[in-house]
Amino acid sequence: MASELSANVFVAPPTLMKAPDGQNAGTWPPIACTLVIGPRSAILINTPFTIANTIALADWAPEILGQKMLVAIYVSHGLGDFFSGLPTLRKRFPDVKTYCTQTTLKAMKASVEPQAFKAFSSQFPGQIDDQPSPENVAEAIPTSNELDLDGYKLKAIHVGQAAVADSTIIWQNKDYIETFSSLIETGKVKTAAELTTAMTSKYPDRFNIDALIYSSQIVFREVTLPEDLS
DSSP states (O other): OOOSOEEEEEEEOOEEEEOTTSOEEEEEOOEEEEEEEOSSEEEEEOOOSSHHHHHHHHHHHHHHHTTOEEEEEEOOOSSGGGTTTHHHHHHHOTTOEEEEOHHHHHHHHHHTSHHHHHHHHTTSTTOSOOOOOGGGSOEEOOTTOEEEETTEEEEOOOOSSOOOOOHHHHHHHHHHHHHHHHHHHTTSOOSHHHHHHHHHHHOTTOSOHHHHHHHHHHHTTSSOOOGGGO
């Protein structure tokens, strides 16, 4: 018998970032949010983080759902770009519950603390809604890590720091990572800046240079990871 579950994906466009001096500082990558739809209702996985993109998602979802109800939001990661649209979305869907795993909840609470939220939101001035208190950001799902959707069990699987991609992207990422490692291990680069320059020279069309810059700085210990991520 065919499954009655289906999925639709909303992709929010890249978002312009600002430096502390107000100058453009690149773009944040697109954000993908998935509606998992059952016979009568649906669960949304993650939200955009800007007000405008979240409003666009809130307009899109009813068009996809028709008479079906959005009953929950599941947050897969604890960093703000996965859930900072929650306050905006809750204005449109006030009865919707927000769930995550216990480990994700810990990271979400840290992300909405004033200092952490300011560090993130200052890159997008005026574009992110005020965040809830840590106590109200989300609820942890049961220890079974399961959510019920119209009788179907959705299983949350903890995989550490990872992402799902198709085989082509996996292959490209592997090549990219091998080049990154080789430049360091062979001593061809001595600083984070040299590593960033070498990588952008080899992969000029690669998106999200900010991730490369930050990774290079971590490798050369010019910055350190937050304790929760190290």
